[in-house]
Amino acid sequence: MKDLDKYTNFVHIKEGYCYYTIEPNKKPFIYGLFVEPEYRLHGFAKKLLDYVIDEIRNTGYIGLIEIEAKPKESFVNIQRLIAFYKSKGLEVIQ
Numbered sequence: 001m002k003d004l005d006k007y008t009n010f011v012h013i014k015e016g017y018c019y020y021t022i023e024p025n026k027k028p029f030i031y032g033l034f035v036e037p038e039y040r041l042h043g044f045a046k047k048l049l050d051y052v053i054d055e056i057r058n059t060g061y062i063g064l065i066e067i068e069a070k071p072k073e074s075f076v077n078i079q080r081l082i083a084f085y086k087s088k089g090l091e092v093i094q
Contacts, residue, residue: 011052015039018048020056028056030090031068049088064091 007023016035022028030052035044049067056065067090069082078094085092 009052009055011048011055013044013048015042015044016048018052020052022056022059022061027064027066027091028061029066029068029093033067034072045084046088049085049090053088053090065089066091066093069094 007021009020009022011018011020016039017032018030018034019032020028020030030049033045033048035048053065067085069078069085069092071078071081082092082094
């Protein structure tokens with residue numbers, strides 16, 4: 001995990017957080033996206049993803065970006081989540 005730590009990035013806003021990695025010769029990988037319950041369904045997941053995607057693109061990377069779709073909470077509709085991620089142009093990993 002130590003080697004991976006140097007490639008791991010953390011984005012935190014008041015409404016939630018997200019982790020992502022950019023490793024050499026691998027697709028960037030977004031995981032751990034979380035929005036605080038009181039801020040859900042107000043566009044903050046989109047705000048976080050847009051920010052992270054912009055950060056990744058600003059490194060010069062132009063290929064596909066992977067995202068993990070493994071919600072920790074049972075009320076999350078996985079099909080809607082996957083559709084949302086795909087609408088952002090992300091490659092979904094389950």
